[in-house]
Amino acid sequence: MIRVENVTKSFGSFKALDGLSLHAREGTVLGLLGPNGSGKTTTVKVLTTLLSPDGGDARVAGHSVLADPDLVRRNLGLSGQYAAVDEKLTAFENLHMVGRLYGMNRRNASARANELLENFRLTEVSGKRSGTFSGGMRRRLDLAGAIVARPKVVVLDEPTTGLDPRGRLDTWDVVSRLVADGTTVLLTTQYLEEADRLADHIAVINHGRVIAEGTSMELKQNAGSERIDVVMRNSADLTAAAAVLEQAAGPDCRPELDPQNLRVSVAASGGHHLLVRILSELDARALPVEEASLRRPTLDDVFLQLTGHAAAENEAATEKEGVPA
Ligand SMILES: Nc1ncnc2c1ncn2[C@@H]1O[C@H](COP(=O)(O)OP(=O)(O)OP(=O)(O)O)[C@@H](O)[C@H]1O
Ligand SMILES: [Mg+2]
Structure with a gap:
């Protein structure tokens, strides 16, 4: 059609x-x-x-x-x-x-x-x-x-x-x-x-x-099987946390940083074992965690991976320009 x-x-x-x-x-x-x-x-x-x-x-x-x-x-x-x-x-x-x-x-x-x-x-x-x-x-x-x-x-x-x-x-x-x-x-x-x-x-x-x-x-499915998200308590710890995630997930899995929400995410297979490893490593380095999760990828992840933009960034941009509707 x-x-x-x-x-x-x-x-x-x-x-x-x-x-x-x-x-x-x-x-x-x-x-x-x-x-x-x-x-x-x-x-x-x-x-x-x-x-x-x-x-x-x-x-x-x-x-x-x-x-x-x-x-x-x-x-x-x-x-x-x-x-x-x-x-x-x-x-x-x-x-x-x-x-x-x-x-x-x-x-x-x-x-x-x-x-x-x-x-x-x-x-x-x-x-x-x-x-x-x-x-x-x-x-x-x-x-x-x-x-x-x-x-x-x-x-x-x-x-x-x-x-x-x-x-x-x-x-x-x-x-x-x-x-x-x-x-x-x-x-x-x-x-x-x-x-x-x-x-x-x-x-x-x-x-x-x-x-x-x-x-x-x-x-x-193309965006990877699973994702791990970790929200840190302190923004100063983000880079260190990213390094922990990268090391645990492997060199092919580059973590993504979302400084506004103090979030570090990585696409990785390894399931809850990997999540446990990451958490104990963060704990060992005294990097306090606010939230941690293992989840399936969303369309947001797909979009981010493909275009290098988060969809929310676009929404924010549209709001700034104003929608003369
Ligand atoms: N009449 C025009 N003259 C010159 N450039 C144009 C014109 N119309 C669109 N463009 C350019 O073409 C590109 C695509 O524009 P388009 O409006 O199709 O984007 P869009 O995906 O609809 O974006 P948005 O999400 O902001 O609505 C943009 O870089 C825009 O600046
Ligand atoms: Mg448009």
Whole structure:
């Protein structure tokens, strides 16, 4: 239902997309995961015909963005990274207008608008101008607008950035229902939990290229079998603790430091025996430990290993820039 084949796109001499290929089968969610600036929005723009690729091609429901952009648009709903709603119109009028633009008669457009307002918990503010809405309310309204016409393919660029936990759960619920109805969804996100929960298939991109793909489970398996985390009591002990972990885990296992949380982590096989060894070694050197654990890798670990960024760093960066939604 979605095929991106070897797409390149440059802005001046900068290659935003560098031979990107993606595929999603009908009725599945493809999660596009990548740090800031990795090319997620550029991919979304190529797929939704807002930008034309320099090389390669992208197909939506079998139609090429180069040869048949109108047919692509007819099969597709988009909710962009920054919510696009008409501030002068009420919530109801925004959705009603989209329905009318897609050729629905007044009655059907009204019914669909009311149904979506209900699904997105916007019924109470249905008659209010959307210009007065909070960022989260606009996001929900924009998302509702993307699915008014029940498109075969829905593209969501960071649909939950800026939403409160309840709004995020609502959005996840909507995406799950879309997929249950046979819709194909491409979703970009910086929230690994979101990709983990929603995506059937995940493509991790960096510098405009896919650097890893698979199911969440497959990606985690590639990140090593187990991880040991140790949280130290004193930040001054971090380097010494890292040396202990490295020595115990072996030369191929380089520990990762998270100074903010006083945490040292290492991917290693060795199970609880290794954890016990590390703890007794730290104890012998009088390095006090606050917390220690042995756990399976998360998608966060995968992301960190592949891109050299923690997902949380990206979230922090986004918050700093502000999300004008
Ligand atoms: N119109 C443009 N002109 C010049 N450079 C651009 C343009 N659009 C995007 N870029 C650059 O292309 C790269 C990829 O941008 P893109 O918006 O696709 O990233 P992203 O993965 O969506 O990031 P974010 O997580 O911050 O939304 C960035 O380095 C960006 O600065
Ligand atoms: Mg983006």
